[in-house]
Amino acid sequence: MRRINVDQITDAIARLAQETNYFLGGDVCRILSKRKESESSDLAKDILSMIEQNIVIAGQEGIPLCQDTGVACVFLEIGQEVYLEGGWLTDAVNEGVRRGYKDGYLRKSMVADPLRRTNTGDNTPASLHVDIVPGDKVKIIFAPKGFGSENMSRVAMLAPSQGKNGVMDFVLQTVKSAGGNPCPPIVVGVGIGGTFDQVTLLAKRALLLPLDKPNEDPFYRQMEEDLLDQINKTGIGPQGFGGDTTALAVRILAAPTHIAGLPVAVNINCHVSRHKEVIL
Amino acid sequence: MTISIELPISKQQASLLKAGDRVSISGTIYTARDAAHKRMIEALDNGQPLPFPIEGAIIYYTGPSPAKPGNPIGAAGPTTSYRMDPYAPKLLDLGLVGMIGKGPRNAEVKEAIQRNCGLYFAAIGGAGALIAKSIKKVELIAYEDLGTEAITKLTVENFPALVAIDCKGNDLYEMEKRNDQHSIS
Numbered sequence: 001m002r003r004i005n006v007d008q009i010t011d012a013i014a015r016l017a018q019e020t021n022y023f024l025g026g027d028v029c030r031i032l033s034k035r036k037e038s039e040s041s042d043l044a045k046d047i048l049s050m051i052e053q054n055i056v057i058a059g060q061e062g063i064p065l066c067q068d069t070g071v072a073c074v075f076l077e078i079g080q081e082v083y084l085e086g087g088w089l090t091d092a093v094n095e096g097v098r099r100g101y102k103d104g105y106l107r108k109s110m111v112a113d114p115l116r117r118t119n120t121g122d123n124t125p126a127s128l129h130v131d132i133v134p135g136d137k138v139k140i141i142f143a144p145k146g147f148g149s150e151n152m153s154r155v156a157m158l159a160p161s162q163g164k165n166g167v168m169d170f171v172l173q174t175v176k177s178a179g180g181n182p183c184p185p186i187v188v189g190v191g192i193g194g195t196f197d198q199v200t201l202l203a204k205r206a207l208l209l210p211l212d213k214p215n216e217d218p219f220y221r222q223m224e225e226d227l228l229d230q231i232n233k234t235g236i237g238p239q240g241f242g243g244d245t246t247a248l249a250v251r252i253l254a255a256p257t258h259i260a261g262l263p264v265a266v267n268i269n270c271h272v273s274r275h276k277e278v279i280l
Numbered sequence: 281m282t283i284s285i286e287l288p289i290s291k292q293q294a295s296l297l298k299a300g301d302r303v304s305i306s307g308t309i310y311t312a313r314d315a316a317h318k319r320m321i322e323a324l325d326n327g328q329p330l331p332f333p334i335e336g337a338i339i340y341y342t343g344p345s346p347a348k349p350g351n352p353i354g355a356a357g358p359t360t361s362y363r364m365d366p367y368a369p370k371l372l373d374l375g376l377v378g379m380i381g382k383g384p385r386n387a388e389v390k391e392a393i394q395r396n397c398g399l400y401f402a403a404i405g406g407a408g409a410l411i412a413k414s415i416k417k418v419e420l421i422a423y424e425d426l427g428t429e430a431i432t433k434l435t436v437e438n439f440p441a442l443v444a445i446d447c448k449g450n451d452l453y454e455m456e457k458r459n460d461q462h463s464i465s
Binding site: 047050051053054057058061062063064065066067068069105106107108109117119121148151179180181182183239240241270271272 | 315342343344345346347348351354355356357359360362382383384402404405406407408409410412413426427428440442452453
């Protein structure tokens with residue numbers, strides 16, 4: 001057994017909360033810059049250029065890229081050979097969120113109850129997902145998720161007969177009805193299969209995949225390319241003001257499902273698509 | 281071309297702006313989003329005054345991140361406006377001139393904009409660090425307990441935005457109309 005003190009997890013999360021909110025991943029920046037070059041609308045080009053300026057200012061000055069510094073989504077992969085000591089894991093994760101959001105001047109956006117709506121004051125609790133995996137390491141993925149785009153996300157329980165076309169139609173409809181609301185250009189995470197609960201998590205995990213690395217499954221690679229093409233032909237454009245760049249990428253994750261079902265979920269992220277991981 | 285707007289703006293000046301115009305706003309604006317709007321409308325329903333003079337005012341839908349020492353404000357981009365749609369017509373009828381946010385508005389808000397010759401501006405969503413550069417001063421006005429959702433008075437200089445819905449009801453989010461405008465220009 002390898003012993004890991006949960007304080008290490010707290011420290012890592014506090015650091016990741018700040019880094020993810022100040023610095024955007026290279027994949028997003030590369031696609032933004034490429035899209036800006038190929039945009040045919042002048043207004044869209046200008047908006048993409050302002051988005052790039054925002055990335056520079058945020059990084060240089062340590063100001064959050066977006067004031068919505070998100071729900072703290074934390075994904076832990078804990079090796080089965082690891083013994084965690086020094087406190088409870090969930091407490092350690094929330095302490096990391098508490099510290100990172102306070103020290104990093106990040107916005108506290110969580111309310112304790114969905115209907116009575118009192119702010120918890122420290123952005124806890126995290127949305128925490130834990131998987132037990134082989135090995136003796138702990139992988140921590142931190143992904144702050146803004147709610148302008150979260151609100152535009154959808155789930156549907158399709159019939160198997162609707163197949164690939166049904167899934168593609170649902171994704172396209174979801175993006176079209178979201179329009180200018182989720183701060184396009186967006187990143188589209190699609191989950192297909194599993195159960196009602198699993199499919200939404202698949203869609204969220206799809207947002208954690210690198211945007212410029214093709215899907216290993218040629219079937220889904222083609223589907224991602226086709227969807228991206230169709231989404232960018234809608235003309236919604238950056239911020240909903242027209243243009244060729246409505247989405248930067250579409251990523252799909254699929255899972256085994258029941259003979260009677262075809263669940264599909266679309267989790268939309270804005271261009272401030274933030275996530276980072278460390279391995280302890 | 282960018283049009284400079286010095287606040288306060290009269291209805292007559294507002295009527296000259298067109299959907300699609302790029303503007304640079306300077307002067308005083310007030311922040312309010314979901315929870316503050318709910319409270320303002322409750323105040324009105326109870327016959328109480330609003331916490332700031334609504335006549336001629338501009339409301340910015342934002343919930344900024346905390347200011348670092350030495351800065352007036354943290355990141356301060358727009359939040360999605362449709363959530364304020366149930367509240368906006370009443371405020372427009374009371375004299376609110378403009379709103380700054382992001383994303384389309386519903387038919388009731390558009391009608392209220394036309395009826396009162398108001399304006400709806402769009403700021404760039406997700407450009408909170410860039411927009412913060414144009415905010416020079418922040419003053420707490422009301423509802424401090426709401427934290428980031430409190431009402432504050434901002435002094436802005438060259439705040440970058442677009443006219444999204446104008447006084448005649450032209451809407452930059454409506455694609456057909458947008459395409460017509462492009463073909464005309």
